[in-house]
Amino acid sequence: MALSGAVLPWITGLAVVLVLGGLIWGFFFTPNDFRQGSTVKIIYIHVPAAIMGSGTWFMMLAASLVWVIRRHHVSALAAKAAAPVGMVFTLIGLFTGAVWGQPMWGTWWEWDPRLTAFLILFLFYLGYMALWAAVENPDNAADLTAVLCLVGTVFAVISRYAILFWNQGLHQGASLSMDAEENVADVFAYPLWVCIIGFGLLFVCLVLLRTRTEIRARRLGALIAQERMA
Amino acid sequence: MIPFIFPDLGPYKVEVLSAYAGTILLLLALVVASIWQGRKTRARLDDYEARRAQKRDSDGDAGA
Numbered sequence: 416m417a418l419s420g421a422v423l424p425w426i427t428g429l430a431v432v433l434v435l436g437g438l439i440w441g442f443f444f445t446p447n448d449f450r451q452g453s454t455v456k457i458i459y460i461h462v463p464a465a466i467m468g469s470g471t472w473f474m475m476l477a478a479s480l481v482w483v484i485r486r487h488h489v490s491a492l493a494a495k496a497a498a499p500v501g502m503v504f505t506l507i508g509l510f511t512g513a514v515w516g517q518p519m520w521g522t523w524w525e526w527d528p529r530l531t532a533f534l535i536l537f538l539f540y541l542g543y544m545a546l547w548a549a550v551e552n553p554d555n556a557a558d559l560t561a562v563l564c565l566v567g568t569v570f571a572v573i574s575r576y577a578i579l580f581w582n583q584g585l586h587q588g589a590s591l592s593m594d595a596e597e598n599v600a601d602v603f604a605y606p607l608w609v610c611i612i613g614f615g616l617l618f619v620c621l622v623l624l625r626t627r628t629e630i631r632a633r634r635l636g637a638l639i640a641q642e643r644m645a
Numbered sequence: 646m647i648p649f650i651f652p653d654l655g656p657y658k659v660e661v662l663s664a665y666a667g668t669i670l671l672l673l674a675l676v677v678a679s680i681w682q683g684r685k686t687r688a689r690l691d692d693y694e695a696r697r698a699q700k701r702d703s704d705g706d707a708g709a
Contacts, residue, residue: 438665442652442665443650443651443652447652447653447654447655452655452656452657453652453653453654453655453657453658453661454657454660454661456652456654456661456665457660457661457664460664460665460668461664464668499675499678499679500675503671503672503674503675506671507667507668507671507672510664510667510668510671511664511667511668514660514663514664514667515660515664517660518656518657518660617672621675621676621679624679624680624683625679625682625683627683628679628682628683628686628687631683631686631687631690632686632690634690635686635689635690635693638693638694638697639693642697
């Protein structure tokens with residue numbers, strides 16, 4: 416708690432600077448795309464949000480595995496704390512994707528593998544949070560949600576790599592990749608990287624903040640239970 | 646000084662602005678909810694621990 420309390424203000428400050436800086440750079444100081452027009456500016460929120468949407472689930476998977484193997488309570492609480500953050504990022508990815516898709520594809524939604532997997536991932540986030548809320552015993556809730564997290568990982572993987580598994584659907588491949596022959600142009604890529612790092616740091620600071628809250632809530636619950644037993 | 650020029654969003658003005666507005670609203674709601682929940686839980690825990698310490702002290706005084 417002492418370490419997270421010390422680093423939290425620094426990470427928060429850096430996240431705010433990078434998110435605002437990246438969005439302002441992308442929105443105000445990059446040109447329109449010759450094919451997509453000004454809708455290309457949606458890339459600075461859609462791509463980072465989608466990366467964090469599925470990335471959060473992988474973090475929750477890692478934390479759930481630590482809980483299952485080592486019974487480390489903080490890891491279970493970190494997974495619980497991350498779920499609403501991942502849910503919001505996934506929702507932003509779905510929303511901005513639909514708003515971008517309408518003028519470019521002519522439709523708000525298409526049952527394409529990547530989009531469908533991402534929608535299912537969003538529903539998994541809702542189910543995960545509902546399960547935590549529904550089970551009274553926190554250890555039982557951590558066990559059950561860890562299993563749910565393992566199952567949901569299938570959709571997190573599909574949502575990220577669907578384009579490699581099924582070469583079909585409206586959604587394009589990765590916009591940025593280390594080994595791709597064709598990436599987005601540098602003028603779009605630089606602010607996009609700033610936004611991706613900013614969203615990543617925003618995720619870290621929100622998860623730290625929420626995990627600290629969960630730890631305090633857990634301590635409060637334990638104290639109340641202890642008093643009742645006495 | 647660089648003059649402030651709002652970018653020309655052309656025919657997609659509504660789409661781009663609504664995507665940004667929706668994202669900012671959702672992120673703000675998440676941040677505000679996280680901070681509010683954190684403060685509320687911290688206040689409850691501090692309050693509970695203070696009452697507990699007070700009770701312990703008064704029990705100790707009564708025992709002496």
